[in-house]
Amino acid sequence: xxxxxxxxxxxxxxxxxxxxxxxxxxxxxxxxxxxxxxxxxxxxxxxxxxxxxxxxxxxxxxxxxxxxxxxxxxxxxxxxxxxxxxxxxxxxxxxxxxxxxxxxxxxxxxxxxxxxxxxxxxxxxxxxxxxxxxxxxxxxxxxxxxxxxxxxxxxxxxxxxxxxxxxxxxxxxxxxxxxxxxxxxxxxxxxxxxxxxxxxxxxxxxxxxxxxxxxxxxxxxxxxxxxxxxxxxxxxxxxxxxxxxxxxxxxxxxxxxxxxxxxxxxxxxxxxxxxxxxxxxxxxxxxxxxxxxxxxxxxxxxxxxxxxxxxxxxxxxxxxxxxxxxxxxxxxxxxxxxxxxxxxxxxxxxxxxxxxxxxxxxxxxxxxxxxxxxxxxxxxxxxxxxxxxxx
Numbered sequence: 001x002x003x004x005x006x007x008x009x010x011x012x013x014x015x016x017x018x019x020x021x022x023x024x025x026x027x028x029x030x031x032x033x034x035x036x037x038x039x040x041x042x043x044x045x046x047x048x049x050x051x052x053x054x055x056x057x058x059x060x061x062x063x064x065x066x067x068x069x070x071x072x073x074x075x076x077x078x079x080x081x082x083x084x085x086x087x088x089x090x091x092x093x094x095x096x097x098x099x100x101x102x103x104x105x106x107x108x109x110x111x112x113x114x115x116x117x118x119x120x121x122x123x124x125x126x127x128x129x130x131x132x133x134x135x136x137x138x139x140x141x142x143x144x145x146x147x148x149x150x151x152x153x154x155x156x157x158x159x160x161x162x163x164x165x166x167x168x169x170x171x172x173x174x175x176x177x178x179x180x181x182x183x184x185x186x187x188x189x190x191x192x193x194x195x196x197x198x199x200x201x202x203x204x205x206x207x208x209x210x211x212x213x214x215x216x217x218x219x220x221x222x223x224x225x226x227x228x229x230x231x232x233x234x235x236x237x238x239x240x241x242x243x244x245x246x247x248x249x250x251x252x253x254x255x256x257x258x259x260x261x262x263x264x265x266x267x268x269x270x271x272x273x274x275x276x277x278x279x280x281x282x283x284x285x286x287x288x289x290x291x292x293x294x295x296x297x298x299x300x301x302x303x304x305x306x307x308x309x310x311x312x313x314x315x316x317x318x319x320x321x322x323x324x325x326x327x328x329x330x331x332x333x334x335x336x337x338x339x340x341x342x343x344x345x346x347x348x349x350x351x352x353x354x355x356x357x358x359x360x361x362x363x364x365x366x367x368x369x370x371x372x373x374x375x376x377x378x379x380x381x382x383x384x385x386x387x388x389x390x391x
Contacts, residue, residue, distance in 0.1 A: 005029055010037045012056035015049060022132070026081055064111055064128050071104045078104070082132050086167030093166070106159040107131065110142055115151060124149065136164060136172050143175065187366065188324060189331040194317060195221060201316050213308070215276040216291045220326065222269035224333035224352030225250055227326035231301055233290045235277065245273040252353055261353045266337075334364035343367065343375075 006027065013023045014037075024034050041049070063069045069079040071087070076097070078084040083104060090100040109115055111134060113125040125145045129138055139160040146153040157175055164170045190198070202214045219230055229252035239247035239262070249262050265273065280286075293301045293308075306325055313322045322328060330352070337348045345357040345365070354360045367375075 005033060005037065007037055007040070010034075011041050011044075011052050012059065014038055014041045015053040015056050016060065026132075060130060061128060064108075064130060067108070070108050071101065073101060080131060082167055083107075086163055089166040090162075103159050103162060106155060107134075107163050110134075110139075110156060110160065113142075115146070115156070122149070122151075124151075131163070131167070134163070134168075136160075136170065136175060139164070139172070139175050187368070188328055189335045190328060192336065194320070195332065195336075197316050198312060201312060211276060211279050212291050212293060215272050216305075217329070218269055218272040219291075220329035221333055221336070222266050222272075223248070223263055224330045224337075225263070226252055226330060227305070228302065229253070231289065231291055234288050235280075235290055237290070238273065238277065243274070244270055245277065246270060248273075250353070263353060264351065266351070331364055334360060338365045338367075339371065343371075 010023065010027055010029075013026060018026070020031065020034055020038075023029075024031060029037075041052075044052075063080065066079075070083060071078045076087070078087060087100055087104065090103070091097075095103075111129045111131055113127045113129075114121055114123050116122050125142055127138075139157075142160070143153050143157055146156060161172050161175050164172050164175075198217065199214065202210055202217065204210075205213065216230065219225060220227065229250050233248065233250060237249040238245045239249065241247075245265065247262055247264055249260070251260050253259075276290075285292075289301075291301070293304050309325050310322075313320070313325075324331070333352060334348060337351060338345070341347055343365075345360055348365070349355075349357045349360050352360070
């Protein structure tokens with residue numbers, strides 16, 4: 001049976017100057033078929049070849065702008081073969097669908113030379129590159145442009161490296177996938193006294209607002225769960241042991257997308273959740289989600305909470321600028337329980353839902369100077385006389 005080929009597409013690729021191997025890979029044809037079609041193209045008039053070239057250039061450039069051509073989220077298919085192959089490899093390697101789609105979206109921005117979206121979109125470099133033509137040299141230029149603008153380049157480096165390796169089969173020589181620091185927020189957390197002051201303020205609120213808000217903050221502080229995962233929790237996700245809540249099932253962000261986790265609860269949180277569930281039942285609150293704050297249709301829970309917490313911070317901590325409205329509670333959980341457990345990273349990673357201790361150590365829980373001094377004092381106290389003091 002004779003191989004069916006798309007001559008019109010092949011003519012365009014030949015007109016663009018693609019080499020034989022690249023065209024054979026793109027269209028899926030044999031070397032013999034390629035040369036047969038190439039000879040047909042060369043027999044065309046110069047005017048006809050020029051028209052095909054102009055049409056090919058136009059289509060080639062337009063495909064970069066078309067989001068659906070890059071990746072159709074409904075069908076999970078790309079009209080660009082190299083992007084489809086990259087997507088297929090990512091899925092084979094157990095990358096979540098969400099993470100794969102995010103990587104493709106990042107690469108599209110890189111090929112168009114910008115970062116951000118909407119009003120926050122920034123032009124980084126003035127180019128339009130088809131992913132098939134993207135090389136490590138382009139990646140180096142893009143990352144250099146990001147550095148000149150003072151923009152964090154880690155996610156872009158990671159995507160460029162992943163695409164070159166698993167999309168094009170090229171091992172980058174110069175682009176590293178290693179994270180080069182975790183930014184200014186790595187040591188941002190609420191101290192114990194600040195947390196207590198926030199709870200004192202919440203305790204004075206009307207009961208209808210106080211109970212869900214205080215329990216939610218207790219959950220963030222004593223479990224290290226992210227806010228959006230917390231707002232998805234239902235009463236069915238609570239695991240009881242006798243008359244007390246002991247564990248909770250959450251779907252939170254993981255390294256390769258969302259992950260299901262069952263968290264063991266600390267004593268303060270067990271008591272708070274048990275009391276809260278009893279309060280809900282007493283007042284006939286049977287909404288599916290455990291934490292519900294939207295009492296009108298103007299704002300969703302997250303938006304309402306965002307505004308409310310900013311108000312609380314401005315009153316309780318007027319001299320403190322809280323940048324991470326909710327994520328700071330995850331940092332606070334890490335520092336609080338690391339200190340409580342004598343810097344037991346394995347246990348705190350298990351309680352907080354980290355996949356391993358590396359990110360916890362690098363990004364959430366580095367001991368401060370005062371922690372190191374306190375630890376040394378404890379050693380000296382336990383050892384009594386320090387060796388070497390009597391010479």
